[in-house]
Amino acid sequence: MKHLLSIDDLGRDGIEEMLSLAENFVEVTRRDIPKVPALRGKTVVSLFYEDSTRTRLSFETAAKRLSADTMSFTVASSSVKKGESLRDTVQTIEAMGVDAMVVRHSSAGAPHRVASWTDASVVNAGDGRHEHPTQALLDLLTLRTHRGPALDGLHVGIVGDVRHSRVAHSDVKAFHALGADITLVGPPTLMPESLEGWPARVVYDLDDVIGNLDVVYLLRIQLERQSEALFPSLREYTARYALTAARAKRLRPDALVMAPGPINRGVEIAAEVADGPASVITEQVANGVAVRMAVLWSLLGSGGSIV
Amino acid sequence: MPAQFDAARTSRDDPASDRVGTGGALVLRTRVLDADDVRRALIRIAHEVVERNHGPDDVVLVGLYTRGPAIARRLAGAIEQFEGVAVPVGALDVAFYRDDIGLRRIQPLGPTQIPVDITGKVVVLVDDVLYTGRTARSALDALTELGRPRAVQFAVLVDRGHRELPIRADFVGKNLPTAESEDVRVQLSEIDGGVDGIELWGPDTGMPGSDARSGGSGGSGR
Numbered sequence: 001m002k003h004l005l006s007i008d009d010l011g012r013d014g015i016e017e018m019l020s021l022a023e024n025f026v027e028v029t030r031r032d033i034p035k036v037p038a039l040r041g042k043t044v045v046s047l048f049y050e051d052s053t054r055t056r057l058s059f060e061t062a063a064k065r066l067s068a069d070t071m072s073f074t075v076a077s078s079s080v081k082k083g084e085s086l087r088d089t090v091q092t093i094e095a096m097g098v099d100a101m102v103v104r105h106s107s108a109g110a111p112h113r114v115a116s117w118t119d120a121s122v123v124n125a126g127d128g129r130h131e132h133p134t135q136a137l138l139d140l141l142t143l144r145t146h147r148g149p150a151l152d153g154l155h156v157g158i159v160g161d162v163r164h165s166r167v168a169h170s171d172v173k174a175f176h177a178l179g180a181d182i183t184l185v186g187p188p189t190l191m192p193e194s195l196e197g198w199p200a201r202v203v204y205d206l207d208d209v210i211g212n213l214d215v216v217y218l219l220r221i222q223l224e225r226q227s228e229a230l231f232p233s234l235r236e237y238t239a240r241y242a243l244t245a246a247r248a249k250r251l252r253p254d255a256l257v258m259a260p261g262p263i264n265r266g267v268e269i270a271a272e273v274a275d276g277p278a279s280v281i282t283e284q285v286a287n288g289v290a291v292r293m294a295v296l297w298s299l300l301g302s303g304g305s306i307v
Numbered sequence: 308m309p310a311q312f313d314a315a316r317t318s319r320d321d322p323a324s325d326r327v328g329t330g331g332a333l334v335l336r337t338r339v340l341d342a343d344d345v346r347r348a349l350i351r352i353a354h355e356v357v358e359r360n361h362g363p364d365d366v367v368l369v370g371l372y373t374r375g376p377a378i379a380r381r382l383a384g385a386i387e388q389f390e391g392v393a394v395p396v397g398a399l400d401v402a403f404y405r406d407d408i409g410l411r412r413i414q415p416l417g418p419t420q421i422p423v424d425i426t427g428k429v430v431v432l433v434d435d436v437l438y439t440g441r442t443a444r445s446a447l448d449a450l451t452e453l454g455r456p457r458a459v460q461f462a463v464l465v466d467r468g469h470r471e472l473p474i475r476a477d478f479v480g481k482n483l484p485t486a487e488s489e490d491v492r493v494q495l496s497e498i499d500g501g502v503d504g505i506e507l508w509g510p511d512t513g514m515p516g517s518d519a520r521s522g523g524s525g526g527s528g529r
Contacts, residue, residue, distance in 0.1 A: 021415065024417075035452070303411050303412035
């Protein structure tokens with residue numbers, strides 16, 4: 001495998017191999033010295049055309065724990081402000097000698113274009129509404145630590161702004177690949193225009209399914225989209241679709257609560273639920289580093305063992 | 308009996324093995340140790356480990372994947388029988404410490420699990436075959452990041468020679484002079500199924516067994 005641009009690059013076998021590999025890195029991240037020399041001499045650059053803290057820090061932490069050198073590029077402090085094109089930026093950075101580029105961009109497909117311009121390996125760290133494959137992998141790793149390797153028949157509810165969510169897109173593909181049943185929950189304005197290509201069913205009322213879910217996955221309400229009037233008000237969204245303390249009481253006793261972060265406390269999830277016993281949100285963040293170590297190792301160190 | 312040795316799980320295909328075979332079909336040369344020989348060798352090594360360290364108290368056995376952890380568990384079982392002490396057993400994966408990353412396919416072979424703090428202990432690394440010594444070197448680096456043992460010793464079931472680094476084993480089941488074109492195949496029931504055994508395979512020369520000991524001018528064990 002040269003690049004990781006989409007969950008489709010992996011398929012079921014590739015996903016399972018990557019998760020098994022990530023479990024080795026979970027052990028590494030728990031050591032007193034959480035660092036291995038696996039990628040000494042390699043350089044990983046993060047190329048972020050969109051704001052992000054957790055994903056960029058997670059990738060950079062992963063690279064450092066593999067002993068790779070890291071460089072960071074954010075639009076706010078770069079030559080993009082001077083009008084440099086994406087292609088010129090990529091070629092400039094490549095000329096410095098990098099082995100991998102971690103790309104986030106607001107346009108779907110941008111990482112694919114970057115991959116066509118460079119010999120370096122490219123990892124998609126989120127492109128527009130399209131995909132966020134490492135988020136899906138870390139979600140699966142978190143599920144696996146609680147539910148074992150097979151997700152067959154597990155009922156996952158993905159709640160919120162599915163239409164604009166690259167996380168939902170990658171998660172639906174990945175959860176489906178491992179055998180989970182997926183229900184999308186939210187108001188019609190936040191559901192995909194068409195369910196073609198989405199192996200999932202849609203429900204418009206969270207209260208109809210809340211008691212049947214093994215996993216409640218709460219997408220972030222993108223507050224910046226409020227001006228688009230996709231739902232009447234935050235208060236109404238919260239009333240119908242948030243995981244409030246009252247709704248959380250109706251969850252099955254072994255149900256898990258997940259969210260990609262950053263979370264809006266009091267909007268899509270009540271603070272006490274986010275911090276409650278069913279929540280695995282901080283585990284997701286910790287697993288993110290291990291998953292990204294596995295991805296970088298697969299691309300740069302393993303000699304192409306996966307896929 | 309040779310049919311039990313499935314080529315798909317020989318050391319040549321084992322991602323942890325130090326060298327890739329020379330290509331071409333190999334044929335069985337010698338069955339070096341049978342199940343009883345393996346059992347006796349491990350019991351002897353278990354005694355030697357305890358004798359060298361004046362008892363089992365500070366000893367931690369750490370197996371290197373793939374077969375090392377199984378051998379370490381057997382050694383611990385033997386020590387428990389004659390000393391009545393359960394020696395801690397760990398497993399170590401050295402993939403991320405190898406010196407041939409980028410030169411060939413490498414994947415971790417299992418989770419590193421060391422049940423105790425190794426600082427101040429005597430760690431006995433355990434592996435099935437000692438060949439170039441590069442796996443052992445990687446293991447020393449990996450151990451260093453987990454703690455500072457008082458001493459590190461090395462136990463192997465077979466030493467086949469051809470060292471490329473200044474590494475030697477403290478405890479050896481069988482010194483087996485080999486040619487580089489040959490392949491030492493270890494079978495342990497709990498990893499490989501079947502019965503325990505060690506076989507020497509080599510290129511088909513048309514004269515079975517005729518050159519099984521030639522070409523091994525490099526080291527022959529200790």
